[in-house]
Amino acid sequence: MTLTPEAIKKVAKLSRLTLNDDDTAYYQAQLNGIFNWIDALQNVDVSKVDLTVDQTTPQMHERPDVVTAPNRVTEVMSNAPASTHDMFSVPKVVE
């Protein structure tokens, strides 16, 4: 498989990362190398694996759905880069 510069730009967009042309060429070379290496997995026979019957992973536990730490607005907001009236501020989203 070969990733084109357009494919790299698309995946960067999905990742919310900006790449200039130099970055694109850099990541294109590296990701192509990595995917060529990863592609060896395409030859592994996985036809008999049924992921729904995994016996080796312990069951995740659940806890009662109760409020444990109420009224922590100040704490929650304490690391906000920008806030107004105890709410996170962002650029205008709705026109």
Add this chain to the structure above:
Amino acid sequence: MSDLLNLSLVEARDALATKKISSVELTSAYLKQMEAKRSLNAYVLETPELALAGAKASDERIQSGTAGSLEGLPLGIKDLYCTKGIRTTACSKILSNFVPTYESTVTQNLWDQGAVCLGKLNMDEFAMGSTNLNSCFGGVENPWKRKSDPTKKLVPGGSSGGSAAAVAARMALATTASDTGGSIRQPAAFCGLVGIKPTYGLCSRWGMVAFASSLDQAGPLTRNVADAALMLQYMVSFDDKDATSIKSPEQNYHANLKADVKGMRIGVPKEYVEGLSPTMQALLDKGIQWLKDAGAEIREVSLKTTPHALPTYYIIAPAEATANLARYDGVRYGARVEGGSLDELYENTRTAGFGAEVKRRIMIGNYVLSSGYYDAYYLRAQKVRQLIKDDFAAAFNDVDLLLTPTTPGAAFGMDEVPSDPIAMYLQDIYTVTVNLAGLPGISIPAGLDDDGLPLGLQLIGPALSEQRLFNAGSVIEAAAQFPYLKD
């Protein structure tokens, strides 16, 4: 002062309990050593006031007979554990101003037992790396030196490079670390330390900055097996706040520690031996002989899926990282770079905030999860992961433990890091399988190479076999008589 610094964790605990030393004396000695060895760049934040206040409180509790099990012992914390009111960055620019309002479960467990916090330790950004060079605070220097070239600065391994360098250079009695693909065991091998990655779910991940949630696990780095047993004992807990936390019967790893492998069947996977360097082969042969001499039966086993482990890891770990790191958007916490629109704000923040390795892994993750590629990559990798788990399960029908090298070789120079990411990823070839299978693995310092650098042997066990790993590790430790760095 050196006398204090040369005590092990267990020895220091006993000296404190019998009032031969005070925590203030011990902690002050470590704070001085941190200052003296600052050029190694192991700590990214020192907390001397907090440490001394904690030590003083510990001394009072020891005097009043209310001491905890780790009372007054000064520890360093990997900067991936959220510490309440103390900056926690995961060594990423994007978290450079983050001050958690809560404490991770693992560190809370340690503080509850009276441990003293010396500061936060350097690491690869978001735990992604095997050199500690991917840190926004710069690399960490390994305190070990080549005999042939003592001026060459070597890497301590990664991602827990600061945690390892600090313990090796006696800048902490012990440290917390974390292991997603080898990040405890590889630095342990490079810095001549004991490092254990426990069974997945044994330590709570709550409050640990997430990289790959199905692989991440907390563990300690220490200067001997007994210290590792003591540290792990108090890091482990069942935690309602982590859905993958497991309820295991309470263990007393330290009290039950016994250097004993009599009658134990120990397998050496033949796939791990193929292509081994003569130095590592010689080390492994020694390990085999030590275990045989102590009464273990050595068997050759086969783990056929071994060659698939790294490619599988480099699909699953980036996929999970992509999801976990989506939270860094410049809105709720962390650094922010403004933009004209919300999308621009996200992009500007993430482009400026993440380093090259993190960006690479986020893009790999998004690619393997994207429409049209999910089945071919992510789903297939999950299936191969199941085959890897099955492989280990079959091997453990036949043997009690596995013995392997920890790394392909010794620590390399900071200027000798391969530019090809795949060559770098191969560092984790012997460690990554354990994370994929959720099993425990321990690295024991077992000898030095021709240039005087530490090398490690790894023991792998079935789920929840930590006591067995400590016991067998003690046999290797006793036989190896490893020359730990002294102050």
